[in-house]
Amino acid sequence: MPPLNYFVVESPDPVGREAYERITGDVLQDLDLIKVIDRLHIYVDPKVPIFIAAGVLRHMPRSIRVGDFANVNPGEKLIVLDIGDETYLAPLLRELWAHYGKENVDQPDRFTIVLPAGVVGEEELEQMVVADPSETLHKDIIYALQYIAPEGFKVRRQYIKDEKFYYVASEDTLPGDIVETMVVPIFAKMGVTL
Amino acid sequence: MTTLVPVTYKGGVYRHDEIMDLIDDLGGYIVQKHVMAQDVVLQSFVPRDDIDLIRTVAKPLAGDVIEAPLVGTEIAVVSPSLEIHHLPHTACDIAEYLRRSGAKTNMIGLARGFGKRIANLNDEERDVINEHDLAVYVLGNFEECIEHKFPALRRGIQVPIVVTGAPDRETLARIVDPPVEGYVGGVGRIMHRFKRPEELAKLDELVDEVSRALDARRDALARDPLSVFPPRLMAIVEEQIPEVTMLTHPTPVTAQMEGLRVKLPYDLYADDVRSLDVTGGVTVGDIADVLPSRMRNYILIRIKPFSETRILV
Structure with a gap:
């Protein structure tokens, strides 16, 4: 199971509890979220029926800058960008086009981008923010919880802010005070106040 | 013989x-x-x-x-939905494993088969499942849910059923009422490929359970045999309707235990199929019902038993 600092699955049905422990492990592993989540507590009771997942994230990944994945080589006439990792190439091109115009951005091959000298300084280019992984992270976490929860539990309430998140789902209408009555005590078990 | x-x-x-x-x-x-x-x-x-x-x-x-105990059978693998929760791992692995034992499997993802209270089976799904020799229901993790939803999912199903789920075999047998033909416990909703030895053992157990359920049906058939052996009729259809060989389906004619599914449009070919000569003046229409299938526009041939036709070819 994932190296989370705290991971508990609670359920009155022992077989289901074990199954959900494995499902959670598999899903978090598949979506590559193990490193992101610090603490996670899941409570699922099919009799009510209710599914609650509450947890705390580790600190968010920082923004990706040009210098993180490319070498900037300023020359007399040209600035040559030597791309080390293609993952962020598409957003990088989009940024460069937006800033310097398509006519100034040339990509002679997959791993090289050429800009005319003088449009931008070396330091400025290296520090240019290309992508912010935390933007998609929130979506990924909610998707993972949706994926873990029983499919029939279509009525749901989700929350993710700063480092805390919860996801409550049921087949029936959720009571208005569900967060106060059920989610807050789960956070308390993890030593966190919502 | x-x-x-x-x-x-x-x-x-x-x-x-x-x-x-x-x-x-x-x-x-x-x-x-x-x-x-x-x-x-x-x-x-x-x-x-x-x-x-x-x-x-x-x-x-x-x-x-x-x-291969399952050759010549068409089995429905019924999944509560086609969402990522139920597919691909459990349902596909089960379908694939049954295929290895010779069965022709079709996956049926229900439109609204998920949930405990809200699970449903519509008439099209019911009819399509009933066109198979056996249905394997791939259910989930909670005893409580299976107990509540299964009566809705089996409503109107006349073919033998094998249920899989996370609770053990005894629990499944206890909560499913009236009883079905087979149970395989310890499967449930699994989010990875079946690869551990105990998971593969479960698949073997499933094949055994399915063959056992089908053997019971075969025994019943042996007492009142069909007018023609389905694979024999299949050979006749393939020989006399050349269009069949032009179809791109993996199995243009699918053999079942008590009939055939011919993947030609019913409206255009039903009469041709009915008038096919099986042997010495006996036509397909004499020994079988040629029906429109609920699966696309296919033709379903249900062979009648000897007791009904008094013909055995």
Whole structure:
């Protein structure tokens, strides 16, 4: 199971509890979220029926800058960008086009981008923010919880802010005070106040 | 009378036509042929006494003959929905494993089969499942949910059912009322491929359970045999309706235990099928019902028993 600092699955049905422990492990592993989540507590009771997942994230990944994945080589006439990792190439091109115009951005091959000298300084280019992984992270976490929860539990309430998140789902209408009555005590078990 | 037993032949493409001819000459039937790159898999019925002969002929071709209890059956693998929660792992792995034992499996993802209270089965789903020889219901983790939803999912289903779920076999047998033909516990909703030995053992258990359920049906059929053996009728259809060979389906004619599914449009071909000559003036219409299938616009042939037609070919 994932190296989370705290991971508990609670359920009155022992077989289901074990199954959900494995499902959670598999899903978090598949979506590559193990490193992101610090603490996670899941409570699922099919009799009510209710599914609650509450947890705390580790600190968010920082923004990706040009210098993180490319070498900037300023020359007399040209600035040559030597791309080390293609993952962020598409957003990088989009940024460069937006800033310097398509006519100034040339990509002679997959791993090289050429800009005319003088449009931008070396330091400025290296520090240019290309992508912010935390933007998609929130979506990924909610998707993972949706994926873990029983499919029939279509009525749901989700929350993710700063480092805390919860996801409550049921087949029936959720009571208005569900967060106060059920989610807050789960956070308390993890030593966190919502 | 020779007894035909279901077997799978696995070998290379090279000279596999010799094996096909041999099976044909021995009076056997090939119900499915798969060519995958260099390999050929033939699902067939062959006379019990001649299996050794086929083995001998196949030996220099590095071919192998394996008993496959599910050849000639069409099995529905029913998943509560087509969402990522239920697919691909559990349902696909089960379907694939049954295929290895010779069955033709169809996956049926219900439109609203999820949930405990809200689970439903519509008439189209019910009719499509009833066109199979057996339905495997791939259910989830909670005893409580299976107990509540299963009555809704089985409403109107007349074919034998095998239920899988995370609770153990005894629990499944206790909560499913009235009882079904088979139970496999410890499967449930699994989010990874079946690869551990205990998971693969569960799949073997499922194949055993399915064959047991089908054997019971076969025994009943032996008491009142069908007017014609489905693979034989399949050979006749393939021989006399050349359009069948032009279809691109993996199994243009699918053999079932009590009939055939012909993947030609019902409106255009039903009369041709009905008037096919089986032998000495007996037509398909005399010994079988030719019906429109609920699966696309296919034709479903249901062979009548001897007690009804008084004809045995």
